Amino acid sequence: MIALIEASSYFQLASLAAMADAGLLPEADEHILVLANGSQVPELTTPLNEAPGFEQLAARFDRVVDFAALTAPRRPAQFNPREDELHIFESLLRQAWNLGSGPLTLVLESIQVNPARALARIFFDAQLWVHSDGLMSYGPTRNKLPLSISQRLMGTVHVDLVPGLEPHLLAEFEPVRKVMYADQLAKIFNELAQDAHFEQPGSNALILGQYLGSLGLMDADEEFELHVQMLQEALNRNIDTVLFKAHPSASATSAARLAGVAQEMGLRFQLLATDHLAETVIASARPEVVISCFSTGLATAKYILNTDVHAVGTGMMLQALAPYENSNRIPLSIIHALFVQDVPAPAHSDGEDQLSQLLLTVAYCMQAAQLPQLREPAIEFLNTHYAEFSAHFKRRRITKLDLPPRWVHLASRSSLPSKVRGASRRVLRKGSKQLESLSKSLSRLAK
Structure with a gap:
């Protein structure tokens, strides 16, 4: 039996190495690491096999193959063969x-999208495991899986x-859940550091x-202002040096402009142009605080590397994020609840586990058709706790x-009294006629 273990990011590679050390990967005669670079601009990013520490992480596997090199110049995420291929x-x-021709086991990242889905389709009789690394794994399955995949x-x-928090990913299939705990991943980060x-x-x-x-969640000026708020938080804590690490998938940012603002604030600013993971930087630099919006790095810093964290802009993002089903919603709700509302992680809660209940309700609101079994607990939570957690929900979705x-x-048009509806129509017709008359007058004057 051969196990193909796919990784599309450096964080996934580190997580998979820790899973291998902990004996959490499926048993096989040979474990093959499949590199599938998930960068949107692979030409401008460092390949996974050139990342610092790659050799020591890859040593956990019997051998390595590069799927991205095989499909180039097409990116792995674009690989979507037809059925007849x-x-x-x-x-x-x-x-x-x-x-060879023997049976395979696949250990894939998000099975809802390519290249993981494509590999599951190609190796049609392979057993399937899904590994998850970031906060998105706590959210519901985005797309309904075909029977040919779900039954395997x-x-x-x-x-x-987030200690003790159960993922909703693929919950509709009631899969076996294997958990890799914080100390097992901390060893990897300290090793890399x-x-x-x-x-x-x-x-x-x-x-x-x-x-x-870059994701279209805000414009460049709004993102810059968000980073300025992060600088202000560092200043409020009487910190003299700021290390800034851009997201590895981000395009070129206004780091020079941000450095100028930091200097005006009296802060030393250092741009970290490094391929090291944020967690490796934390383990090495030991910052007093890690500041971000809703990065997974806030959770790893707090619960894996025991570092203080601060979240900025999450309340605004909860309302701005659209559509409601956006897969960033669960990470955003988690970070806002943990680090803005001070809701304890499930493993640290002495009483009611509000975080799990909140995310269950958000998951239902995101994918109600796929998770009908969550409706009753969602109703119960909203009846009791809506006032405290209203920021996580939108009135349109609740309606x-x-x-x-x-x-x-929200009031629907059909629920309005007939007299109000009739008056509204009359106002609209009158306004339309007035606008048409004004337009004709302006046309005559122009002649």
Whole structure:
């Protein structure tokens, strides 16, 4: 039995190495690491096999194959073979990777999108495991999986980023859940930090940039202002040095402009142009605080590396994020609840586990059709806690799903009295006629 273990990011690679050390990967005669660079601009980013510490992480596996190199210049995420091509690609991959003709097990990242989904389709009879690393794994499955994939799903392996929190990913299939705990991943970060040198004199804060502008979640000016708020938080803590690490998938940012603002504030500003993980920087530099918006790095810093954290802009983002089903919503809700509302992680809660209940309700609101079994607990939570957690919900979504509280429901046109509807139509008709008359007058004057 051969196990193909796919990784598209450096953080995934570190997580998979820790999973291998902990014995959480499926048993196999040979474990093959499949590199599938997930960068949107691979030409401008460092390949996974050139990342610092790659050799020591890859040593956990029997051998390494590069799927991204095989599909170049097409990115792995663009690889989507037609049904009549699947058998051809199975033969090609078995030959290229020397897989023989025996059975396979696949350990894939998000199985809802390519290239993971494509590999599951190509190796049509392989057992499937899903590994998850970031906060998105706590959210619901975005797309309905075909029976040909779901019936082969064996289970998931996830990092316990928020202690005790259960993922909703693929929950509709009731998979086996394997958990990798914080101390197992901390060993990897500390190992990588031995060859990284980010020590700073005096007090320092680490700011983790995100690619919110590149994702279209805000414009460049809004993202810059968000980073300025992060600088202000460092200043409020009497910190003299700021380390700024841009997101690895982000495009070029206005770091020079931000450095100028930091200097005006009296802060030393250091741009970290490094391929090291944020967690490696934290383990090496030991900042007093890690500041970001809703980066997974806030959770790893707090619960894996025991570092103070501060979240900025999450309240605004909760309302701005659209559509409601956006997969960033769960990470955003988690960070806002933990680090703005001070809701304890499930493993640290002495009483009611409000975080799990909140995320269950958000998950239902995101994917109600796929998770009908969550409706009753969602209703119960909203009846009791809506006032405290209203920032996580939108009135339009509450109205559409007919959830409590009723007083937040938006009024539909059909629910308005007939006299009001009639008056509205008359006002609109009158306004339209007036606008048409004005337009004709302006046309005559122009002549």
